[in-house]
Amino acid sequence: MYGPAAVCDHGRVNEIRRGTLSEETFFEQVGGEPTFRRLVHRFYQGVAEDELLRPMYPEEDLGPAEERFALFLIQYWGGPRTYSEQRGHPRLRMRHVPFKVDRAAHDAWLKHMRVALDELGLPEDAERQLWEYLTYAAASMINTEG
Template identity: 75%
Template sequence: MTFFEAVGGEPTFRRLVDKFYEGVAEDPLLRPMYPEEDLGPAADRLTLFLVQYWGGPSTYSDSRGHPRLRMRHASFRVDADARDAWLRHMRVAVDSLGLPAQHEAELWSYLERAAYFMVNTMDPAEPAH
């Protein structure tokens, strides 16, 4: 059984992403990074990416090609503050799922690594991780 199946499939990832974007919609640092007035398309892209990453259908790559996450986000200033804001909203979203501890830890570990990977602007006062 894949992680995708073990946590409940696409509905679980939709709930995760919907909860995450509730926070992003109100965040003064992150909201400007989403040029579309409606966050729905961004939410769909993130959902499809996570579904595919965790073992679900390859709809993301079928429609958008290789994820190229850093390249797709290169035009945005992603510094430690943006990373931390993203992680705060994602933490609330992960907690809202009520996953078993092992699955929660695996999901959170990936999301945390991904957030650090996306940083493309270093504050001179912050050490690299």
Template identity: 80%
Template sequence: MNEIPRGTLQEQTFYEQVGGEPVFRRLVHRFYEGVADDPLLRPMYPEEDLGPAEERFALFLMQYWGGPRTYSENRGHPRLRMRHAPFRVDRAAHDAWLRHMRVAVEELELAPEHETQLWNYLTYAAASMINSEG
């Protein structure tokens, strides 16, 4: 019987395949560098320091892609639409969010299949957050 060694690509999560925590932290940090100077998105982050939002988003993405469950352990179910409901998220905000995320994703220089998988999720997630016409 041929056994597949543990840790092979078939058993690895997306999180592991792309490089784990450091990759997701780079992605989110670069994204928030763009948000910090964005006149449309920055007001949606009431905290003076974007650090807490950056940490929450990094933990969420790591968990979503198969990493540690720290996000849920600290904050419960993600409830993304509910958490974003207080903010007016229209098409312009959606586009700005994706513009900053595109830069962050491209700078990771992931394998094409991983980049496509990640980008498909991010575009879906961004579209699902729209809660206002405009």
């Protein structure tokens, strides 16, 4: 997938090709914006039907939340910085404080994300790297016992 001398660091993949160092983001490696938009769209299809998670999204339409999450992931993994340009620093924990995020919410969130990620059919290394981040991020959002 990445070649013989790949090193990944915060969404960037450095690979030695024919004696030169080229840099390609994880974002580019996995297919760019369309990949992240598919991931997030499929995730929100699950959220829309989830009795525990759906109430955490006060907007009638999940579209705005879907757009914010897609832009965040796109930026995090090396794509355009549109999220920060529109919303400033991500401050994920602060933005989630108004919501009760307990272990059950964490598990439900990861359940829908797992389905969405599996449907992307990414190469094993990329899938593992993205899943490790998502599980870490989900755990860091827990703000309530229970």
